[in-house]
Amino acid sequence: MNAPFVGQPVPRAEDVRFLTGRARYVDDIRPEGALHAVIARSPYGHARLLGVNKASIEGLPGIVGVIAADDIAHLPAEIPIRLAPLEGFQRFLQRPLASDRVRFVGEAVALIVATSRHAAEDALEQLEVEYEPLPAVVTYDAAREGAELLFPEAGTNVATRYSASMGDADAAFARADLVIERHMTAHRHTALPLETRGLIAHEEADGILRCWGATKVTQWNRRALAVMLGRPEHSMDLIEVDVGGGFGAKGEFYPEDFLIPFAALRFGAPVKWIEDRREHLLTTNHSREMEATVAIAFARDGTMLGMRAKVSADMGAYVRTNGGVVPAKAAQFLPGPYRMKDVALDVEALLTNKTPVGTLRGPGRYEAHFFRERLIDLAAEELGLDPAEIRRRNLLRPEDMPWSIGHLVPYEPPSAVDSSDVPAAFDAVTDAIGYEELRWEVRKPQPDGRLHGIGLACFVESSGAGPSETARVELREDGGLRVISGVSTQGQGHQTVLSQIAADAFDGGVPPSEIELLNGTASLIEGGFGTYHSRAVVVGGSAIHLAARSLRAKLLRVAAARLQLRAEDLVLAEGHLRREGSVQKLAALAEVRGWMREAGETPDATETFKPDGRTYTCGAHAAHVAVDTETGQVEVLRYIASEDVGRAINPLMVHGQAIGAAVQGIGAVFLDELVYDENGQLLTGSLADYLVATSSCFPNIESITLENSPSTLNPLGAKGAGEGGVVACAAAIANAIADALRPLGVEINHLPLGPDRLLRLIPEKPAP
Amino acid sequence: MKAPPFAYAAPASIEGALALLAAHEDAKVLAGGQSLMPALNLRLAAPSVLVDINAIPELSEVSITPAGLRLGALVRHSRIGTNSAIAGAVPLLGLAYPHIAHGPVRTRGTIGGSLAHADPSAEWPAVCLASDAVMEVRGPGGGRDVPAEEFSLGIFTTAIEPGELLVAIRFPAWPASRRAGFAEVARRDGDFAMVGAAVTVDLGADGTCTDARIVLFGASSRPVRRREAEARLRGQVPGAALLREAASLAAQGIDPPSDLHASAEYRRRVAPVMVRRALADALSLPEARLAS
Amino acid sequence: MTPTESLSITLSVNGATVAREVPARLSLADFLREELRLTGTHLGCEHGVCGACTVLLDGEPVRACLMLAVQARGHSVTTVEGLTPAGGGLTPLQAAFQRHHAVQCGFCTPGMLMTATALLAGNPSPSAEQVRDALSGNICRCTGYVQIVEAVMDAAAGAEA
Known part of the structure; x- marks a missing residue:
């Protein structure tokens, strides 16, 4: 070569x-004399924490010590916000160990350190922790009403509320021929990298506190840790070894990123902690749980005139390092890659007794594109337009570039799409899937008795922060x-x-x-x-x-x-x-x-x-599905995702990113779901219950990499290539299913779309 | 996620295993380990003693005679699926096999372990019930035969008494005139079924149904025979309309559980579909597979 | 026979005989990783779902997290480290994984390789559907499986040619 x-x-x-x-992942490192930590976690969604009885495990085999909230009370150990410091968030930060109240199942209440992992887990079963359960807040309405407060001193469960707009939405709606408005929801799920989190900390002989297993934003995390431990930054290092997947979730600053170094200093030995899969599902950032009421104003010819939306995100129990990104970016990306200049948005972030949220590959976009693209299909139906045609009439064109997307994110400057050829990206998928023919083919009775449908979705996506x-x-x-x-x-x-x-x-x-x-x-x-x-x-x-x-x-x-x-x-x-x-x-x-x-x-x-702004990619997804109306099972017969990445540095890897992202995104439509009961108990705490895509689920996934719009903002012409494959999956799949079920009068406004949920939407035929 | 401490023994004989079970009240039997090991790692089980039966050669024996098929309790899923003589002897086993877990689970998991675990959504217990299988259970006082219908008693509950061991499963000879069908709906390939059906239909020379077994699984706390539906088929020449009727009868009166993956309503609605599809496959009536 | 909490075991790992005294509760995966320092066998769930710990037991793929080390007594275990001689190149399957970009974070890779190795040993020219079925017990969160399936098919085709 x-x-x-x-x-x-x-x-x-x-x-x-x-x-x-x-390869060398964090769990592969085995320092001489290492101690092993496990974490005692709240079994309650919401409870007063009355006490941790450290004496209850003293003297058990291998036990070296226990750390509870009182041991770190003297340190300014609140986990700070890294991104999206929205107004009001400061009241809801998490400390590494709960002191007087636990707010989600899995919240850390104590750290047990022992000479072996087995001994630490044995002791964990014996540790006495006293709680007084409180009613849990698990719904949007309960959070808003605030009859039960997670932080009584704040007087509210609303972490933040803001409005953002561009143009004049009222005027746009006043001249609309058609307004489509729906209440829609996206469901809570998580990144689930195959390697869980883990950390080894040790103050070595040179006086440097080293932490292996760090990733993503090690420099920022080191600064945060320095403040929390009250140690100079240069006296510590966060070391990245091989990392088994992140997708946004891994490498943010979590309670353990303080606790393990703290324990290493306290016990003067290397301390190792490897998250187990149950802990992972309970404590690593969740994402995507959101409800929105979105309205789009259309002219009779399908022109999108304006948008109004109210977006509410379930943030879980605390505001974590980047949790605010999720609602803020959902709002920002609601207008999508369309020539729509009049937009008014209301955004709120609500606290509930669930695991705190953070970013997940395409944060906010996955949800936003689902909301908007569904409404566009509904409008097309009302207006008697083809779903492809209504999109073509509204897509941003190369001559529109740069396209201002206004100042929709309070903590960021106004932004603009730098360069983009959305129609070309859209045509690429409609051509590849043979849309013009397929849209008629799917209407015909199928030999397998299933209903077929085709779904389209367009997206714009930012990168290169x-x-x-x-x-x-x-x-x-x-x-x-x-x-x-x-x-x-x-x-x-x-x-x-x-x-x-x-x-x-x-x-x-x-x-x-x-x-x-x-x-x-x-x-x-x-x-x-x-x-x-x-x-x-x-x-x-x-x-x-x-x-x-x-x-x-x-x-x-x-x-x-x-x-x-x-x-x-x-x-x-x-x-x-x-x-x-x-x-x-x-x-x-x-x-x-x-x-x-x-x-x-x-x-x-x-x-x-120092980039002079963000790069924006665009693309489109097309899905062809078959729905078994008797079981609610959906087969994805063909799925094609395009993305204009500006310049593909390594096409093999861009393709790999796109396919992998698409399977994550499609899997999440049908499988991934974090389910809580009314007490804030997580019901999907193992991989037997939290389901992810396997090799037999979605065999027919294709990607098209385009290089029509090199970025003008960097010398490479490059744009991000890791997220376009995921952001429009819910939109395209939901549109395809809705298309298939149109003869039955079914609308798809809520995720996920597993067989049980889908079958509920399908009217039951009377028994013969 | 590490197992709690326990003591371990791997006896070489059934008698040795029974002696250990008698001596240790809370001992657990370790067969393929595909259900017990996760429970141990998750600390959902904490026996003081694990009796590993993998070293008992007798439990892995397979015999096929004119009287039928006998599978030792420790016969692994993969052997059932890849040994054509076994599926030839009891075709329902072969039909159900592709739905059972994944390669690396099939190589360890055992039919006896699956039966003793008694997950109501598992395939083997339904197959055994639809095939008139008999479980050979051995205890300190000797052996006894338990018909499949009396073996599964409820969720994770069987007729195996403390101190007893399931040693083999006997399937009666499969008549040449018997057809079989199997259908299930699961979240993903290899997952436990949300609901499914295992059926056999015996046809006379004129195409009349002389006998039938219709078993629903995942639809209640244990696999169940649906005798009214079976009766509806008997004496008739099955066609699509009859299959629909029988399927509908099969689902009548069931009281399915709700869980994360499927609500009771879902199971109630899909149960007759599974019965109809299993019957359609058994009788090679593809038109009966389709929604009416 | 008296049950004990610690046992002596002798087994073959990647062709070498290994003898150790191990606690009864030690999983085969932990034994390989902690005792033998064969850290190519990964732990992704420890409850038998993800497949990252898949090793070959007498040539057949098994979940090393769902077996006790003592159960491997007298058996032959092959891990990813045993696929290639020390310091010596890649197997055709491994090379196909690299060619097809079937690896991203690499955490599922050893389990995938072990499962696919066993598949190809028993079925040298599988269909894509058979490959997908065989690998369906191994979770990958990065690749979407498409390139992994292509790599296995390619390795099979290469071996046939």
């Missing part, structure tokens, strides 16, 4: 260790490159994709296989912000591009002086320096590195990339 590497399906260099069992990212590129002694980046990795394959970028920025003079990547760990580089909001390649990759260009320029300058040639006449190729137009190698890069040293230049370059 030769340069340019960007754009080529380079196989992943990191795969070999994953394929041979030599700021503020900036820094990278250092070093020329190694052996002539290879070492790239140091502040982005983190949860399994995406950054080693490969970022190496491709560095290789090309270095004129292909060093192949990706000779480029190593160091990233994720907090102390590696200043000015790193981690990986979220599909920013690693867009922002992190751009910083690497700049740093590699910078090192290249420096190297050529030194070499030119040394060789008494012009820098423009020199080229880098195959690990060597060559003269333009000549095959003769002037020097190996390893040698040039020596020249740089001799010339008093360091063989490295550091650059910061």
Whole structure:
């Protein structure tokens, strides 16, 4: 494979260790003398915590100690907000251990440390904790009414309320020929990475407190931990090892991210905690539970004139590091990729006695696109328009770019879609699925007796959040490159994709296989912000591009002086320096590195990339489904997702991201669901009850990667590619099912759509 | 998520196992472990002693004779599914097998373990009931035969008394004129059924139904024979209309449970569909499979 | 026979004979990971659903979290570390996984490889549907399975050619 590497399906260099069992995840680390922690958790959704009887497990085999709220009362250990600091949120932050009240099943009340995991779990069964149960708040209405308060001192369960608008929605509705309004809901589910969370903390002999198992935003988390522990930031490090998936949930600052380091300091030994799957379902961020009343004003020809919406998100029991992103982004993305300028939104975030929420791949978008795209189909039906046609009449066009999406998010500046060809992305899926023919085919009686339907959905999606990212590129002694980046990795394959970028920025003079990547760990580089909001390649990759260009320029300058040639006449190729137009190698890069040293230049370059705004991708999904009206079971016969990612650095990996995201998103429509009872008990606490897609569920998933609209906001032209596959799944599937069931007069306004729920919507035929 | 402490023994004989069960009141029998091990890891079970029966060769024996099929309790799912002689002897076993769990569970899980666990949504107990199987139970006082109908008593409850061990399942010889059908609806392939049906229909030379077994599972606390529906078929030449009638009769009066995956209403509504589809498959009447 | 809480076991792991004294309650997965430091066998749920801990027991795929270490006594266990000789390349199946981008976070990968290895040993040219059925007890949250199925099919085709 030769340069340019960007754009080529380079196989992943990191795969070999994953394929041979030599990867190193946090649970694979086994420090000498490590102690093992388990956490005692509330069995109640809402209760007064009357006491933790530490003495109840004293002297049990292997027990080293117990930590309860009183042990950390002297520390400012409230977990801060990282993103979306909406007004009012500060009243509802979580402390790592509950002190006088527990607010969700699974909330940590004590930490038990023992010489083995088995001993710690044995003691956990014996630990006496006294509670006085309180009524639980589990519905939107109960939260709003506030008869029972999670935080009596706040006087409300409403964590925040705000309104946002652009244009004049009232005027738009006043001239509408048709208004479609529905109350709709999305359901609570979670990312469920296959590896649970885990952490090992140890203050080593050099006085540095090291925590292995950190990820996502290690730099921010280190700052937070420093404040909470009252220790200087440079006296600790958060180290990223291999991470078994994140999808937004893993790597946020959780109670354990304080408790395990705290325990390591208290007991003066390495302390290891690995979340078990039950704990994971109880405590790792949930997401997506939302209700909305959305109205869209249409003209008779299908033109979308304006939108009004009220969005309410169930935040669970506390405001976590990024929980506010969920309702705020749902609201922001409700208008979608359509030429609609008049929008009025009311947003509220409600506290309930459930696990707190945070972001999940495509946060808010998955819900918002479902709400809007359903209404568009309902309008099409009312107006006698084809669902594809009504969308085409309203989609943003390339000439609309940049398209202002106003100031719909209170904590962010106004934003605009940077570049986009939505009609092309839409046509790509309708052509691929053969929409024009299929829409008639599905109406015919099917030999299998099922009802078929086709569903479409369009989306716009942001990526590449700021503020900036820094990278250092070093020329190694052996002539290879070492790239140091502040982005983190949860399994995406950054080693490969970022190496491709560095290789090309270095004129292909060093192949990706000779480029190593160091990233994720907090102390590696200043000015790193981690990986979220599909920013690693867009922002992190751009910083690497700049740093590699910078090192290249420096190297050529030194070499030119040394060789008494012009820098423009020199080229880098195959690990060597060559003269333009000549095959003769002037020097190996390893040698040039020596020249740089001799010339008093360091063989490295550091650059910061600060994007001038976010990049926006767009795309469309199309679904063809068959519904068994006797069982409520749905088969997804074909599913196609397109996304215009600007520039696909590695098409193989972009495709993998899209397919994986789509299966997550489609799975969530039918399977993933976190169910609570009226007492706030989680009923889906194991993988026997919380169901995710398996290999036999959705075999026919395709993706189309488009590169029609390179971003103008970064040197790569890149946009995020990890979330477009998920954001329109509920919308497209729900539209397809609704299309199939239209002869039965069924409307789909609520998620999820498992067989039981679907069958309830299908009128029962009288027995013969 | 680690199992609580327990003592372990792996006797080499049925007598050895029975002696251990007699000596330790709260001992649990470990067969394939696909239900007991999760319960231990989740600390939902905490026996003081685990009696591992995997070292008892006799329990893995399979015999096929003119009298029928005899499966040792420890015969694993995968052996049932991949040994064509077993499915040949009792075709319902072969029809149900693809619905049972996944590869790495099938290689360990056992038919006896499934029967003794008595999940009302499990396939094997329904198959046994529809096939007139007899369970051989051994206790300190000797052996006894328990017909399938008297074996499953309710959710996770069987006729196995404390100190007893299920040692084998006997299936009577399968008549050449017997057809079988199996249908279930589950959340995903391999999951326990929300509701399902296992049926057999014996046909005379003229196509008249001479006998039938219709078993619903997942529709109540244990698999149940639906005798009124069976009676409706007897003496008739089955056609689509008759199947609909029988299916509807089969679901009458059931009082299904509600759980996370399916409400009682769902099960009530889908039960006759499963019966109809199982019968349609058994009788090769594809038109009866379709919604009317 | 007296039940005991600790037992001596001898078994073969990746072709080598291993003898240890283990607590009765130790799972085979924990034994492999903690005692033998074979950490390629992953724990994703510890209640037998996710398949990340799948290993081969006498050539057949089993959940290592649902077996006790003592139950492996006298048996032969193969883990992902045993698929390739130390320091030596990739099997055709592993290479196909890399070629098809069937790996993202890698956490499910060893379990997938073990299950697929057993499948191909018993059925060298499976249909895509058979591959999907065989792998349906192994959860992957990253790939959507499409590339994993392609990789297994490709490895099978390659072996046939």
